Structures are given as C-alpha cells and as structure tokens.
Amino acid sequence: MSGYEPRAIEGKWQSVWAEERTWEVPNPGQPGFDERKPKAYVCEMLPYPSGEPHVGHLKCYAVGDAIAHFRRRQGFQVVHPMGYDAFGLPAENNAIKTGEPPRVATERSIESFRQQFRSWGISIDWSRELATHQPDYYRWTQWIFLQLYQRGLAYRTEAPVQWCPKDATVLANEQVVDGRCERCGTEVIQRNLEQWFFKITDYADRLLADFAALESWPEHVITMQRNWIGRSEGAEVTFRNNEVDLDFPVFTTRPDTLFGATFFVLAPEHPQLEKLVAGTEAEAAVREYVDRVGRESAEERGAEDREKTGVPLGRTVVNPVNGEEIPMFVADYVLMEYGTGAIMAVPGHDSRDYDFAKAFGLPVKRVIEGTDPEAPGDADGLPFTGDGPMVNSGRFDGQGNRDAYAAMVEWLGEEGRGKTAVNYRLRDWLLSRQRYWGAPIPIVYCDECGIVPVPDDQLPVELPEIEDYAPHGQSPLAAATDWVRTTCPRCGGAARRETDTMDTFVDSSWYYIRYLDPRNEGAAWDRAAAAHWMPVDQYIGGVEHAILHLMYARFVTKALADLGHLDVQEPFANLFAQGMITRDGAKMSKSRGNTVSPAEYVERYGADTARTYVCFMGPPERGGDWTDEGVEGVNRFLSRLWRLCDEVAERTGAGEVPTDVEGEARALLAKAHWAIDKATKDFERGFQFNTVIAAVMELVNDCYRLKDAIYGDPEREGVLRHAVVVAAELIFPFAPHLASEVVERLDRARVWERPWPVADPVLLESDTVTLVVQVNGKVRARIEAPAEAPQEDLLALAKANENVTKYLDGSEIVKEIVVPGKLVNLVVR
C-alpha cells in the first residue's frame, strides 16, 4: 500500500508522452497519417506569454484537453497544437522601464508557459509549436498583409484616430472602452494621422450572413458581433443648400418621417462646415464651438444625459420631399464617424432631435399619429417613435408609416433625391501601431514610386535590435536609421521603410492555419494540409475575445479564401467560451492580492487535481469561485480512486469480466455502465464536465460501498476490477496521469490507446423501477414495480398501497394517468 503521490505518477507519464511523441499527428501524405480516421481540430486561443500562466489558462487548456482526449478515443485523428501570441505592449512597456529587450522577457515567459503546460500534462502536438514574434512566423504575417494590400484590402489614409497619450500609439475603435485606452485606462484623444487600415467593412454583410454557416457558437457571442457590426437599413436622402450650392446627403432609418424634418445638423468635424460659414456672421461662433468640441474627450462627448449643445449656421437646406427650407446647425450629438456626418432632424419622432429642438426653441412637427405615454412632457405625446398612420405628409397622409416608408423611398428614387441605403457601425480595422514590438509593416516609401510593397522574396522585413524603446510620438523604429534607410524595390533609388508595426490582432488572426504546416519555409501553409484540417472543429477561449479576435480571424479567413489560399469561409465551426474564475467573488488581480498560481496547486496536489477541479467547479461556460476546500475535495476523490486501485490490484487477479453475476456485483456492473452512458452523453451534449466527473464519483463511491461484499469470489472480483478500470477510463480526459497509471496496473494497457468505453444496453436496463404514486399530483408513495409490468398492474399496485388508500377512501377516482416506468397519478374528487 502506498498513498497517492501525484508527482511521481505525473512525471512518469509525461516522460512517456514526450519520448514517444504520443500526441504528434502527421499531415496527409506524411508517414503515420491514418486515412481511415476522421479528423478533429481542437484548438484553444493561444496565450499571450507574460509572466506565468494563470487559472484562466489552466481552465482553458483543461477544458480543451478533455475534448481532445475524448475525441481521440472516439476514433478521431486529433490535431491539438500550441503557440504563443508573443508580440505586444506589455513586454515593450517592460522594456521601456527596465531596458530589457522585449524579446528576452518574452522568450523567458514562453519558456515558463511551455514548462507549465508540460507539467499539466496537456496533450499537445509540440512539433507544431509556434510563436508569433519569430521571423519565420511573422514573415507570413507580412505576406498576408501584402496579399490583402494587393487585393485592395489594405490601404493607407489620413484619418482622425484614437490616440492614447500614455502608450503613444493609435488604438483601434475596438480597443477604446468608454473613451479610455483598453490597456492602460488613459483617456483617449483624437488626432489626425496617416494610418494603415484593413477593409473589414467590405466584409460586413458576409460576416453577418455566415453566422448561419457556423455549427455551434454561443448565441451571445453572435449577438455581440452582430451589434458590433451594427447593420441598419434605411435610406440616403439628399438635402440641398442653395446658398453655397452644396448637396448634403444624410442617412436615415426613418424616411417615413421626412415631412417632419424641421432642422438639419452637421457634425463638428463635417468637411463642408468651413465652406458654409466662411465670411459669415456665424463663422466665429461656429469655429469656437468646433474647437471646444475638439478638445473634449470621447468620453465627455458620449456622456449620458449630456445637454444638447450646438450653434446655428445661418444657412438652410431644402427638404426634398416638400421644398421647405429648414435651418442648419452644427452640434456634437451628430457623429462624423457614422453615416454621412449630417442628419435631418425630426424632433416629433426622435427623442434626441426633440431634446435639441426644445433647447433651441425649434418647431416640433407631428407626421405620425400616435402617442408615447412616456414621452418627456410634451402635451401632444411627442416625441413618438411608434407606428401609426401618416399625417402632415402630403400624398402619404393616411397610409401606415411602414407602408409610407417604402413608398417614400421609391418616390425619392424616381426624383433622384434618395435611395435605399445600408449603414454599419463597423469601422475599418486600423492596424498600424507606432510601437516597436510587433511585426513590421512590409512597405517602403520611395520619392519616385510612392508606396511600394516589399516583394515576397525579400520577406521577412526583420525587426531590428534597438536601444531606446520609448516612443516619441512615432515608432521607436524611426530611430533605427540604418534600418529605415533602404532602396526602393521598384526603381532601386533611395527609400525609407514604414516604421509602424502591426496590431497584434493581425498576428493572432491566422495562427490556427500556420499550426497545420508550421515549418513550411516556402509558403505560409500547404493548401492541401489546410484543406484537410480546417476548419477548427472546436475552438476554446475566453469571452473577452468575443468581438475583436474572433471577428478579425473570421475576416482574414474570408479574405484568404477569396485570394484562393483557403477552402473555408469560416475558421471556427464550434466555439466554446469559458467563464471566468474568480476568488472571493472578485476578479483575480495582483492589486487585490487574490490571485491563484496554478503552479502552486500543481506542486501541492498534482496537475490531475488542478485540472479536474476546474472542470468540476460548475458548467465551464459559467464562471466559478475558486476555493481551496473544493480543490481538496477533488484531491480526496482522486486519492480515493488511487487507493481503490491499490487495494484491488493487491486483492484481486486479472481475469475476464463476467456479465451474468448477481447481487452486489451485478449492481456494481450496472453502475459502471450507467456511468459510461452518463459520461458519454454529457460529453456529447456539450461541455457538462461537472456532471461527468460527478458520475465517476458515484461509481467510485459504489465501489467502496460494495467491495467488501465482493472480495473472495474471483468472478465478482473481476467485476470490481472492471468497475475501477471504467472509473479510470472515464476520468482520463481530466486526470490523464492517474488514469494511465490505474489502467496500466489493473489492465496492463494504455488507456489513451483504447477506444472510449461503450455502455452495454442490457446492463442499463433494470428489472424493477421505482414507481411514484401521486394522488392529485402529490407524491403519496414510492413502490418498486417490475419494469415490464403492464399499466393495469401498475394501477393495481398503486391502489393497493396503504398510504395511497388513505387518500382514496371516500373519494371518486375521476382520472388515472400512468407513465410507464415513472409514475401513476390518481385524480380524485
């Protein structure tokens, strides 16, 4: 007898797996590739290597590994790779502080991650390992950039951008949260800069449409992306200013309210503003207003309950539907980024326009009948945003507003003053960063030729070593003058390199394809290899990437497919978004001091315990609170299984498993097969790992309860031995080391080489069932009844029960419901 010592067991099996390269899977055409097996690509989001892995990583990879193991044993050829999202700001910020090159700190972290992942016993195909900061990886990131560039999907333009003064870089829209930098929390300001963009907006409709092509994604992730893309249908209608002779198209989702437009508003950034007011009385006031707005942060400007402000321009536009001249304003509630940067204002039927009209004493005109009971105080019940018949709208009067909508757009079209239009909230992907630690954008600027892409055969454009990592308003790379100075690939003349690097989301938008052919030096991947493995059958990661990473990856996949490099339109067929682990009910953070170091727990309890625990906490898509007592509970369970194995190995001999046993042995055999059935179903039904583990706990508990009645009879001992092996086989996806040891000791076999166990349907059937007897829906008795008994017998049994008769006496049975195998309900009056 010996206690459960995970360290010895885990070390032993990790060595076996490493030496035998157990989890390596070849590509089609390579030796060892098994053509008969269906493929399964299981992939967790690659980690950003900073410091050490935390519990979020533990959970992600424990969940992913359980799926990988389950699929393998179901007969799939599973590719399950690992890599590192190695470029990024934290390493660079650290470099600025300490002077340590980002590469050094990053590679140290990678080593620490790699060690810990190995110590967790995750079944990774290490031959496919990659890191995005390595030149042989980012060479292809650059190649993808150039592919998109040649397709017209990458472009450079001056644009007002969100600038983080602290990180001294631009941020993508997605990286600005509540007007603050997502990373450092600094308030973001607007600047006009030349920037590189990917034209993701070209793909907006396809990104929406192809949700239908996904097998299984969490509904809320799809909803978040849909909201982010923000497609709205409406009309573009042109208002004309005759004084300066300018057309102002507007986008509206409510063309039915056109007759209700009583004024017109331009965003402070609107490019025509200058022309409209130059040399007029309004000029000074407008300029002052625009300046003031420009100084305000996005957060201030977007604040809730912000008072409506604005300045009249002293100009008018003509409403194309009725020829009315309505006054123009500039106001900051109109955003340049959305639509055309100009709106027709319909205060009668839009609450924002209504607020502005009230503040400036402008007329409010009703064009749809109806009243909003919660309208903010106007006696007429305006603004009204519901549906109703049209009024004050000329020829459209009397029509329902929904009908008028279509009729109005059609009529405008005929007149050439409007057309149906679609608008998106989604902006193009701003990918350039004025930072060092990223993949250089492979572009050269030549005085003669202009923007010149670096030819493929000159890739990678390697990131040079530099001394000073601090940003000075431009990329630190600008200071690497020898590197910047180059020759033009087109004319051979003097040229300089682009000094911006790429957003790290570019690196992580395609790594799952590189995994499939990671050492290919002649191409980013072999198309046949990608065709075989793609799409990722199961992708796993945190919800925090629901929008950014997942949408970028979807876009890049589609673009690459359009370019003929890929055969799939969607990268991730099934997505699993894991919930966050908290401690003491709060998000873990160093400042709170409530972090959990997986390494510590692996050291103390073993990897099997740590992995099983995070899968047992609750449904993995939900979060959970980490408790040491919970960890100990799981450790206790694994110890119990271990001691059981120890005892059974000593006291019983290996032999055939009899199926025609009775009594305790029969009960245990039935329990084992019940557990197989339950575990298999719960695995397949989703990710109900907590109940899979609970089923194995039940089986182990039964082994303990029944074992003393079983010892002594070789036949029945065979059943016990079998039950313990089954428990080990079922717990294997979570506790692979312990399971491997148990199956080796009891069955001299390698558990991972065995197919997943299959429940014997005969053993799932029971001779008797517990019959619930209800009277008027209340449970009055539970009786054992033969499983095959006909309904009449069940009724007779029910009525014969002493406790039931109490409730039947003196009453008349008006209805009898019999659910075979479940219950009898007697309705009395």
Add this chain to the structure above:
RNA sequence: GCCCGGGUGGCGAAACUGGUAAACGCGGCGCCCUUAAAAGGCGCUACUCCUUAUGGAGUUCGCGGGUUCGAGUCCCGCCCCGGGCACCA
C-alpha cells in the same frame, strides 16, 4: 434605454423531450479505526412540524398570475444580479 445570460439547501451545483426537486462536491453533525492526533472508513444533513423509532404531514426552485392530471422546466406580467451595446440618425 436596447440586446444577451442568470436567480434552486449554509455554499458550488444537479434535474435528458413537463413526470421522484436538491445527484455529486464543499461545509456541518454523529459513529468506527487509533494510546492520541492526522489521514482514512461509514452514516445523517432543504426547511418546519407530528412521532420513542419505523414512518407521516406541510412548505420550498426570485415575486405574482396562467396553461396542465402534473410546472424549476411552457405562456403572460414584474423584481434583482452579471455581461454587452449605447447621442449609431
């Protein structure tokens, strides 16, 4: 404000298509083992009440209605918590 999740014992949770609410784990209580403790094993544990006990009754799945022989599960209305979006025209 709009759109998603979620409210079940002291706690994490379970309950497949409407059919035994609370499996499994934690915590708690009791017993066994032990010179003793730790570890371990066994049992009890939703709440209230009756009963010496076996057993029995009533009440519970956020709140209020409804459908049904029967509702944690379906429908309607409301409350609370978490997340996303938010002056998007």
